[in-house]
Amino acid sequence: GAVVSQHPSRVICKSGTSVKIECRSLDFQATTMFWYRQFPKQSLMLMATSNEGSKATYEQGVEKDKFLINHASLTLSTLTVTSAHPEDSSFYICSAVEDRSNQPQHFGDGTRLSIL
Amino acid sequence: RKEVEQDPGPFNVPEGATVAFNCTYSNSASQSFFWYRQDCRKEPKLLMSVYSSGNEDGRFTAQLNRASQYISLLIRDSKLSDSATYLCVVTTQPYFAGGYNKLIFGAGTRLAVHP
Numbered sequence: 001g002a003v004v005s006q007h008p009s010r011v012i013c014k015s016g017t018s019v020k021i022e023c024r025s026l027d028f029q030a031t032t033m034f035w036y037r038q039f040p041k042q043s044l045m046l047m048a049t050s051n052e053g054s055k056a057t058y059e060q061g062v063e064k065d066k067f068l069i070n071h072a073s074l075t076l077s078t079l080t081v082t083s084a085h086p087e088d089s090s091f092y093i094c095s096a097v098e099d100r101s102n103q104p105q106h107f108g109d110g111t112r113l114s115i116l
Numbered sequence: 117r118k119e120v121e122q123d124p125g126p127f128n129v130p131e132g133a134t135v136a137f138n139c140t141y142s143n144s145a146s147q148s149f150f151w152y153r154q155d156c157r158k159e160p161k162l163l164m165s166v167y168s169s170g171n172e173d174g175r176f177t178a179q180l181n182r183a184s185q186y187i188s189l190l191i192r193d194s195k196l197s198d199s200a201t202y203l204c205v206v207t208t209q210p211y212f213a214g215g216y217n218k219l220i221f222g223a224g225t226r227l228a229v230h231p
Binding site: 032034041042043044045046049091093097104105107108109110112 | 118157158160217220221223224
């Protein structure tokens with residue numbers, strides 16, 4: 001079955017650090033990937049749509065200079081949280097859509113980011 | 117107003133009980149509806165799609181009322197393994213648009229099944 005790998009699964013770092021999270025589709029190609037964020041006891045919120053070979057599309061209220069997205073290949077998208085602060089601490093989840101018709105989003109297993 | 121609203125729970129029920137969750141959505145243009153399950157600190161997993169005619173998958177039954185913009189999930193004969201958070205999800209695109217839909221998640225309803 002379709003598998004999406006997300007790395008790292010857990011990050012703890014100091015305020016001001018930049019953190020890169022990888023999202024890989026392991027057995028399929030994905031032109032489109034999505035990045036979500038989930039704060040405790042809240043819903044998953046779409047941050048941006050990542051498109052291979054073009055700029056990501058950000059949702060309203062998400063700072064594109066703060067959350068850098070790179071989708072350089074059909075199997076890899078990265079999210080970099082630049083100069084992270086404690087309020088960026090959250091659960092970040094990616095999903096990928098296989099490049100075939102009528103396929104669902106396959107979710108990665110998430111990255112728990114804690115900024116001290 | 118949130119786009120998708122759910123009672124956060126928790127619903128604490130004994131094994132074997134029947135439990136029902138409700139969800140309302142605000143966008144009348146919503147076309148596709150789903151229930152996902154999320155275990156603690158894990159990614160969401162698709163439980164079932166929800167169709168206007170209502171649909172059933174084993175112990176799980178989903179209903180959709182477009183006029184009231186209301187979705188429900190019924191779980192019969194609850195198992196310990198059903199303990200999780202159940203997420204109501206809607207999109208504004210039809211089912212055949214597949215994964216390219218923008219998924220709008222509710223905050224979830226927590227279910228705890230005890231022996």
